Amino acid sequence: MGKYIVKRILITIPVLLMVTVFCFIIVNLAPGDPTDLYISENATEQQIAQMRSSLGIDQPFPIQYFKWLLNLVQGNLGFSFASRLPVIDVLPTKIIATVTLMASTLLVSYLLAIPLGIISARKQNGFVDNLITGVSFLGISIPNFFFGLALIYIFALQLGVLPTGGMETLGGSGGLVDRMQHLILPTIVLAAFYCSNMIRYVRASMIDIFAENYMRTATAKGLKETLILWGHGVRNAWVPIITVISTDIPKMLGGAIVTEQIFQWPGIGQWMISAINARDYPVLMAINLVAAVSVLVFNLLADLLYAAVDPRIRY
Amino acid sequence: MAINSILSVKDLTISFNTFEGEVNAVRGVTFDLKEGETLALVGESGSGKSVSTKAITQLLPQRHTTISKGEIWYHDHDLLKKSSKEMKKIRGKDIAMIFQDPMTSLNPTLTVGRQIAEPLIEHRGMTKQAAKVEAIALMRKVGIVAAEQRFHQYPHQFSGGMRQRVMIAIALACHPKILIADEPTTALDVTIQAQIIDLLKELQAEFATSTIFITHDLGVVANIADRVAVMYAGKIVEIGTVDEIFYNPKHPYTWGLLASMPTMKMDNDDLYTIPGSPPNLLNVPTGDPFSSRNMYALEIDFQEEPPMFKVSETHYAATWLLHPDAPSIEVPEEIKRRNEQFVSILAAKGADSDE
Numbered sequence: 076m077g078k079y080i081v082k083r084i085l086i087t088i089p090v091l092l093m094v095t096v097f098c099f100i101i102v103n104l105a106p107g108d109p110t111d112l113y114i115s116e117n118a119t120e121q122q123i124a125q126m127r128s129s130l131g132i133d134q135p136f137p138i139q140y141f142k143w144l145l146n147l148v149q150g151n152l153g154f155s156f157a158s159r160l161p162v163i164d165v166l167p168t169k170i171i172a173t174v175t176l177m178a179s180t181l182l183v184s185y186l187l188a189i190p191l192g193i194i195s196a197r198k199q200n201g202f203v204d205n206l207i208t209g210v211s212f213l214g215i216s217i218p219n220f221f222f223g224l225a226l227i228y229i230f231a232l233q234l235g236v237l238p239t240g241g242m243e244t245l246g247g248s249g250g251l252v253d254r255m256q257h258l259i260l261p262t263i264v265l266a267a268f269y270c271s272n273m274i275r276y277v278r279a280s281m282i283d284i285f286a287e288n289y290m291r292t293a294t295a296k297g298l299k300e301t302l303i304l305w306g307h308g309v310r311n312a313w314v315p316i317i318t319v320i321s322t323d324i325p326k327m328l329g330g331a332i333v334t335e336q337i338f339q340w341p342g343i344g345q346w347m348i349s350a351i352n353a354r355d356y357p358v359l360m361a362i363n364l365v366a367a368v369s370v371l372v373f374n375l376l377a378d379l380l381y382a383a384v385d386p387r388i389r390y
Numbered sequence: 391m392a393i394n395s396i397l398s399v400k401d402l403t404i405s406f407n408t409f410e411g412e413v414n415a416v417r418g419v420t421f422d423l424k425e426g427e428t429l430a431l432v433g434e435s436g437s438g439k440s441v442s443t444k445a446i447t448q449l450l451p452q453r454h455t456t457i458s459k460g461e462i463w464y465h466d467h468d469l470l471k472k473s474s475k476e477m478k479k480i481r482g483k484d485i486a487m488i489f490q491d492p493m494t495s496l497n498p499t500l501t502v503g504r505q506i507a508e509p510l511i512e513h514r515g516m517t518k519q520a521a522k523v524e525a526i527a528l529m530r531k532v533g534i535v536a537a538e539q540r541f542h543q544y545p546h547q548f549s550g551g552m553r554q555r556v557m558i559a560i561a562l563a564c565h566p567k568i569l570i571a572d573e574p575t576t577a578l579d580v581t582i583q584a585q586i587i588d589l590l591k592e593l594q595a596e597f598a599t600s601t602i603f604i605t606h607d608l609g610v611v612a613n614i615a616d617r618v619a620v621m622y623a624g625k626i627v628e629i630g631t632v633d634e635i636f637y638n639p640k641h642p643y644t645w646g647l648l649a650s651m652p653t654m655k656m657d658n659d660d661l662y663t664i665p666g667s668p669p670n671l672l673n674v675p676t677g678d679p680f681s682s683r684n685m686y687a688l689e690i691d692f693q694e695e696p697p698m699f700k701v702s703e704t705h706y707a708a709t710w711l712l713h714p715d716a717p718s719i720e721v722p723e724e725i726k727r728r729n730e731q732f733v734s735i736l737a738a739k740g741a742d743s744d745e
Binding site: 295307384 | 477
């Protein structure tokens, strides 16, 4: 097991290098030049050259990349072109904002989805199942920009009970209640998708499990229904559930771009959009790195958890 | 010699609602299971063997199943009228089951030990510790060596034969009055089959369990059963003691089954097969469903289903050939040979009882 973990971590190093190389190339190949944005239209050739050299983008790609990499190894993610602040100083506040939204979204989603998926599977093709499947289909299909704006219109503008966006009331005293109120709408919008998605996975795997011979054995033993369901049935559904969770988390860590934008949530998604608009290469590279690392980390965690929930899986 | 019946199935009629229509899987099955005996249910796939026995423990999928008629008496209770809650107390405790496929019948995510201990905790009110001790004893009893270590192992660490032993340990954990073994050896290879059959016989004698043994292997039947019920198209067509069924069969379908059984003495290479295939139970043909495959079919076979005719106190068969007005027919050679042996078996039995 320990050996397996070390091996997996060693494998991630070349993968991460490849990811950063590709990201660097794509970011730099994208049309537009940072100098266009940070210097007046009337700037002289010399001023532009000066700007380019101060941003470090006057050098060839490979040198730029290796400089970036050398800094990275030292824990330096460079300076944001736009704000001139060290990226490493801004990154944690953005991650905290996104993780807050992610935690509330996934918590709500899974607490609802797992029982609903099980109920749906048990009542397969019945009224309750059709209702749950129908609503979850809606949850997956509804565009989040539309759903988000609709919720803002109803709850913020018409009813005035919830804030339109942000993480806390500007100039307010803050506090937990205030933050919770700001969380509600973006959480609903994101959970609509993540919860529905999970319901479908749980339902499908539970339907398969209910048809398994070992479930018949459990019934033939005369066990109580709750024991049959949780002790014998759901136990076997953890592998697909873990798979979904381990892809959901990196997906959200990469930033809930549209939703954060609509609700002015100061997380990674919003930061990414502003960085793209500002051709802020160091910020984009940092966000890409966070996304890539989280994919790799949660994949590894999922693989380790598989072994914990399924005795047939051993490393 | 009246032995009490522990289970009486009366006129059991079951159909499944499918997309194509109503499938009449079981069409009026009646049999008794006597205390301590082994009753074999034999017949082709789809003849209703499994379905009849699953109805006993209410293991059929409720939504698609209609039990339109019948009674299943166990002690003074009609099991068909039991609520699922009441049935839970009977399943695994009074009536236990062993299934065909040991590879998939155990939960892959639970230790074998826990799976054996569960019914002990549920029905015998044991503590976890006591259940563990008892489960290890059961594992030894079914022939699992190093039971203490294997208690903590998972099903994938067991071979097919060993898993079936585990299933047997689970089934016998609460000393059930009735054991329903649904083709328990079909998925195993031949040498393992023999071991499992021997084990079942041994344990059945020890626990005095009445057994319903479902199989299509007549060799196994001869080895394990006291009585045999032959099923065809959702009905019992012949029922009797092993000797009566093997040496004095009356139903042409039983003749076909026996003739198609390979024996060591066979001198020709051709094994007899019953022509045709079982009828589609979506539309049960009028008359005897076997008539179209029956070379001895009479005209009435195509018009009316035969009732059960009594051959002896223990032997009944549903064929018009037993009607007093039926013409006499030439019985197949194989059956004639068997009939001759029956005479000597009867004589030997008679000598036994004289002593």
